[in-house]
Amino acid sequence: MRALPVRVDAVLVQALIAAALSFAHLHDLALAAGQDGWKALAYPVSVDLLLVAAWRRLRSGDAIAAGWCWFLVALTASLGANVATAGLLDLDDVPDWLRILVAGWPAVAFLGGTLLAHGAPKPNEARATASEPPSTITGPEPTPAEAAPLSATAEIPPAEPESALPAPAPPALVALARKVADDHRARTGTPIDTSTLRARLGIPMPLAEAIATQLP
Known part of the structure; x- marks a missing residue:
């Protein structure tokens, strides 16, 4: 297998050097x-660890002053x-101080x-709390007697406009x-029959049906 090239990150190396030096200085001071x-x-x-915890709190955007x-x-x-x-x-x-x-x-x-660690809720908990739907107070379900007027009103068909009704046939057309x-x-x-009458007179079917009722 071909070995993968190893990339050296200069920032990571610098961070490791700074961490090692800081560790040594703090250790020597505590020892003294x-x-x-x-x-x-x-x-x-x-x-x-306190530096890292404070920096993470600043990055999260919660409790900036404490961070x-x-x-x-x-x-x-x-x-x-x-x-x-x-x-x-x-x-x-x-010195003693x-x-x-x-x-x-x-x-x-x-x-x-x-x-x-415990001064503010975690981002996941805050989002979960915000996503919960607000509680609603529901009353008792309506009885069939109360719901009947609504259903009856909904089942009434709309009235047919007067313009859709066939007009009375003219007397001259009835005679013809x-x-x-x-x-x-x-x-x-x-x-x-009504179809033949409509075809012979060249009139609409509703008018032909109205005239057919007046024929002997």
């Missing part, structure tokens, strides 16, 4: 302040350790992490139809 063993190793992790507050607190702790270990502070004789700050940092980090009917009876011996 009397926190030895695993406790000195836990301080850099605590500061970096900036704890982000600045963690950044100050990280920068302070970097500056303090750069030769400006005698690590062999750490710095020992107090280092010893009180776990409580500060715990408070900040708790507030950032009688002659046509008599001629048809004389030739065929049977009464004329």
Whole structure:
């Protein structure tokens, strides 16, 4: 198999170098302040985790003020350790106020992490709550007696307009139809039907039916 080319991300390498240096500075400061063993190793992790939690809260858009507050607190702790270990502070004789700050940092980090984790609902929970339909109060269903007037009204067909009704046949047209009917009876011996009457007179079927009712 052909080996895949390995791409080196300069930003990732820079982030790893910065994280390693910050870890070392925080570890040395905690160690100089009397926190030895695993406790000195836990301080850099605590500061970096608080930075990441505050940055994620800023990216999510919830509780921006709290996110900036704890982000600045963690950044100050990280920068302070970097500056303090750069030769400006005698690590062999750490002042008492710095020992107090280092010893009180776990409580500060715990408070900040708790507030950032539980200070606002998660985006998925907020969307689920917003998507829930509002509760509605429904009354009792109508009885058949109450619903009957609506159904009866709906079943009434619309009244046929007067313009659709056939108009009375003119007397002259009725007289002509009688002659046509008599001629048809004389030739065929049977009464004329409505279709033949309509075809002989050239009139609409409704008018032919009205005239046929008046013929003997």
